[in-house]
Amino acid sequence: MNNTNWGADQDLLYKSYIAYVRSKxxxxxxxxxxxxxSExxxxxxxxxxxxxxxxxxxxxxxxxxxxADSKFDPPGHS
Structure with missing residues (x-):
């Protein structure tokens, strides 16, 4: 979804992360x-x-x- 020359912008990647990974x-x-x-x-x-x-x-x-740069919180805090 991302590369230096092509791919989604930071906002779309963040929204995708929230929707797919963070929700889980x-x-x-x-x-x-x-x-x-350890887990x-x-x-x-x-x-x-x-x-x-x-x-x-x-x-x-x-x-x-x-x-801080990517607006991330630890899991369970969004």
Whole structure:
């Protein structure tokens, strides 16, 4: 859906993420308190990678900066 020369803009990618990925994460957010920390970390990685892709950030960019630039909240907070 995205490349440096073609693809969807940041707003469309963000809306697609909210509709397809975040909706799935929020659907089971009531279970977050009863899962292992490693599984929560896996969900966090999905969120962070999505934020990097949408914002066009480099892998070396700091997560707080990427999340702020891409209007992301942690799963369960949207």
């Amino acid at each position: 994460l929020n659907y089971v957010c009531f279970l977050y308190g009863s899962v292992a920390a 929560l970390r896996a969900l966090e990685v999905i969120n962070n990678n999505s934020a990097r892709l949408i914002s066009g950030s480099f892998r070396s960019s700091t997560i707080p900066g990427v999340l």
